[in-house]
Amino acid sequence: MTLVEILHPSCALFLDFDGTMVDIAPQPSAVHVPQPLIGVLQDARDYLQGALAVITGRPIAQIDDFLHPLQLPVAGVHGAERRGRDGQLHLLNAQPLDHVEEAACLLAAQNPGLLVENKRGSLALHYRQRPDLEQLCLQTMEKAVDESPGVTLLRGKMVMEAKPCGASKGNAIEAFLEEQPFAGRRPVFIGDDVTDEAGFHAVQRLGGLGIKVGEGATCATQRLADPLALRQELEAALAARFIRTT
Missing domain, CATH: 3.30.70.1020 (Trehalose-6-phosphate phosphatase related protein; domain 2)
Structure with a gap:
């Protein structure tokens, strides 16, 4: 099943960043964001009426810098911080480290x-x-x-x-799904790492779909080869919307 078949206006799309949208770099600061990606994300957000969020281990501020000028709902630091569509910031109580x-x-x-x-x-x-x-x-x-x-x-x-202990990508996705514009939609989460497994479990338990990018054991029911494959499928899905709606 491809994203052309999966992506629908009734979906809520949740995307990991490193290893999912972009290739992993030797250093966290060295990640390269292909310029077309920002336009694709903006189109996907508009198509889903705002129901698109980034679910990442990075802080929210880093995602904003990488995707500038686009600003999306983001769960950062594995859900320890989360910014909703309304811009409100939610923080878990941080434990001394x-x-x-x-x-x-x-x-x-x-x-x-x-x-x-x-x-x-x-x-x-x-x-x-x-x-x-x-x-x-x-x-x-x-x-x-x-x-x-x-x-x-x-x-x-x-x-x-x-x-x-309370921070997880699954918990963050579930929190988004209690808010507009995510509430009542079928959740789709795309990630690449063992840190994303909690997100896959959450969306599939709620009747949604988990998609694993790359190799490795996973509970996700669908798989994409690499970040390039994800970007290409997103572009194809957004192009196909014009055919489906005419």
Whole structure:
């Protein structure tokens, strides 16, 4: 089943960012956003009457910078922060991450190539440049998180992230679905990482559709090859709307 068949004005579309809309870069700041993507997202938002949101591990401010001048509803930091269509910002209570930050920064100082990213409400340790240190990073982060009440560890592609226990992409999608213009629509979530599995579970439990981008085990029922395939299918789906409505 393609997005031409799936995308319909009655849908609510939720999109992850890195590895889904854009290719993953060696450093988080080095992501390249193909210029046509912004126009495609704007057209998709208009077609869905505003029911399009970004669900990401990045902070909202970074998504706004990457997609400027387009500003969409966004759940950032895996749902620790969320901005609705009305512009209202919702924040989960952030748990103290001082102990996790201290442990991660000490490890990074001792091992060049590791990158610590401090977000509002979470702390990420990237090891893309040092995949040989995966087990050491895991042991360090697990120990620090275990010693930090109210914090859980989320593993992604070459990254480990300490975040509030209540933050998940599934919870963020469900919160959007209680608000206009998302309420009452069939949810479709497209993501690429293990961090997106909670979102797939949520939309499929609610009668929607999860679409996995790339390889790897998943509970999603549909799959796309890569971010380029997603962008091409979105373009094709939006082009086909003119045929379906005439």
